[in-house]
Amino acid sequence: MKKLSLILSLILLLPLCLAGCGILESGIRYYAKDKEECLLSTDNVTQFTYKGEDYTLLENTLPDEDLGSWVGYIRKLAVIDSSGKILKQQSITKEPFQSLAKMADSIPNASHVIPFLNVYTVKDGPGQELIVEADGGYHEAIPSSMVKAEDNIFHYDRDTESSDTDFSVNPQDCTQLLSGKKIYQITDKMVPTENIGEYLDIIADSFTFDCDTHQIISRKDLLVPDWSGNEQSCQKRQQWTLDSVYEICQTGRSDAVAVEVNSEYRLATALP
Structure with missing residues (x-):
């Protein structure tokens, strides 16, 4: 099952910019x-x-x-x-x-x-x-x-095969998105809410990664105690929750897209 169905768009349609558990x-x-x-x-x-x-x-x-x-x-x-x-x-x-x-x-x-x-x-x-x-x-x-007999009821079983608008996290670098043959680098630059365009896809995943290697840290490794103070916990870590992906107004999706990271719209630029 690829992503099965599209998800989440903008939860509140308000610029909440909230992050962290709870x-x-x-x-x-x-x-x-x-x-x-x-x-x-x-x-x-x-x-x-x-x-x-x-x-x-x-x-x-x-x-x-x-x-x-x-x-x-x-x-x-x-x-x-x-x-x-x-x-x-x-x-x-x-x-x-x-x-x-x-x-x-x-x-x-x-x-x-x-x-x-x-x-x-x-x-x-x-x-x-x-x-x-x-x-x-x-x-x-x-x-x-x-409801009348001629009404077109919601198609919950629509085809969900992958397309050019499918996005996923790069397994080699979780700060990047993959879409077809394109790689998008997620940056620290924010995209204003008024510049958010058409909904494209959903990532819907949450993970912690090593800031140096950009590799996801497994749940098992996160639970290992660091008795010496020189082991896993010395990594510079970051936790991301990735939600929806959108077009950016007046910007071609082949050049850049916006992705929700911890409830903020971040610019993700296509790599050459």
């Missing part, structure tokens, strides 16, 4: 304290409840400018089987979270992993319709009582 979660709770928690149906991933009413997610997506008020949230990674039944749900506000591949591979009969984030009203919408940030897009949702 800080991200507490920040999200603060900004979501007056929002409605929406619950997915465990029997059908295309359905959820909002304020006690059942809603059905449609395949139809809407542009950013159609987003109305932020009214609710789901914020779950849903592991589903081929019939759309949810096998496991994991909160995306916890740190560190599992990579998608690990999460799916650990569950028998898992077919896809799908992200569900925030819930919005439709700007200038005529009725009860909502917009749900799911699987990397803003999908329309309507009350289940209004």
Whole structure:
């Protein structure tokens, strides 16, 4: 399973710049304290409840400018089987979270992993319709009582084969991203929120690495006590949580992209 489904886009759509265990979660709770928690149906991933009413997610997506008020949230990674039944749900506000591949591979009969984030009203919408940030897009949702036979229900089983927009961490240097034949170097330069463009892909992984070698330090090595003070703990270490990858406005993706590192947008430039 490659990445199975796209994930996470921008969790709050606010420049939170939060990092470290517990800080991200507490920040999200603060900004979501007056929002409605929406619950997915465990029997059908295309359905959820909002304020006690059942809603059905449609395949139809809407542009950013159609987003109305932020009214609710789901914020779950849903592991589903081929019939759309949810096998496991994991909160995306916890740190560190599992990579998608690990999460799916650990569950028998898992077919896809799908992200569900925030819930919005439709700007200038005529009725009860909502917009749900799911699987990397803003999908329309309507009350289940209004669903008609001709409505195009959310395609949870869409093809997820790798493409030119797939990104992954370079196993030889975890400060780099790979996409096709391109290598992108993640820099310390921040990309302003207003320059963030189209959503491209999700990394969804958390790791600690050696600042000198840029090699990931295994969990086993992290747990080894350093009795002498001259062993593993003397490494200069850094912990990264990598989330989504985006285009940068007025910049070709072949030149650079933006990647969320510890909830900050960092510039990742293509190497020659």
